[in-house]
Amino acid sequence: MLLVMDIGNTNVVVGCIEGEKVFFIERMSTDRKKTELEYAISIKNVLEIYGIRGRDVEGAIISSVVPQITEVVRSATEKLICKPPKVVGPGLKTGLNIMMDQPAQLGSDLVVDAVAAMAEHPVPLIIIDMGTATTVSVVDSKKRYIGGMIMPGIRTATDSLVSNAAQLQQISFEPPKKLIGSNTIDCMKSGALYGNAAALDGLIDRIQEELGESCTTVATGGLAESVVPLCKKKIVVDNNLLMKGLQIIYDKNR
Structure with a gap:
């Protein structure tokens, strides 16, 4: 199961996907003042609503248009799933x-x-x-x-x-x-x-x-x-x- 996140100016979209199955897609408000721990708790709460634990997640990938909080969310995600998430940007192959x-x-x-x-x-x-x-x-x-x-x-x-x-x-x-x-x-x-x-x-x-x-x-x-x-x-x-x-x-x- 893959944890996917898109950090937008208004919302952070969070979802879990495996193959062609989308387990859920939810939105949290983008908050530039939140700490790493606060984002980790928010993401953990969303996963728990759908009965998913951090260890159930194979990996994570993040896209972001809000550079100020990209690293905060990346660190929060790693804290939660104990694996470093990938971030879309330079160094990541897209094929585009x-x-x-x-x-x-x-x-x-x-x-x-x-x-x-x-x-x-x-x-x-x-x-x-x-x-x-x-x-x-x-x-x-x-x-x-x-x-x-x-x-x-x-x-x-x-x-x-x-x-x-x-x-x-x-x-x-x-x-x-x-x-x-x-x-x-x-x-x-x-x-x-x-x-x-x-x-x-x-x-x-x-x-x-x-x-x-x-x-x-x-x-x-x-x-x-x-x-x-x-x-x-x-x-x-x-x-x-x-x-x-x-x-x-x-x-x-x-």
Whole structure:
């Protein structure tokens, strides 16, 4: 059994996977003030909820876009399972040919998503990850990561809107009953969800136009299941994409 973790700006995603079986995926709040011991206790509590003990875990792998706490979580994990976890980054084989101007700047979560998507879907690929930021990654027909786009995530953009508009309030993200909202809350929901769906449809069109060929599109992340059904393009939702990618990279570096 493999313990996999992705440290994001908002959440630390924790899961256990063995072969094709995903035992669980849970989210903890990313807290830059937590100590190594506090993270170890948090991870231990999650494992115990699912009846998993530290000695049941064969190994661990971590991807992170929050450098300030990467080492804290790595040390906490080693304390818990008594084995050094692998961390996605320089020195770890991924099998991904990155064609960016500065490959080292590519977020490890985007690397992991691309590795998983390439293992399960035909190229060229568009990979959408909807978290704190909504990222769009492009893998061409030669299996090269050629670049992508970054835009504010739905919750990030909505929080900014609410904090700067005195008469607007926080909303949940279930779709409104109709596109054209008839009250402030439904107008905000429609703008957030349908607006992002339209943005994704438009980006897919433009990417395919630039590449000159059709692409397989895969989406993952916390709000993908809310937005993708509102898109006009065919998009496959896979909320286990990151977990699968981490497992593939771990196996490449045994």
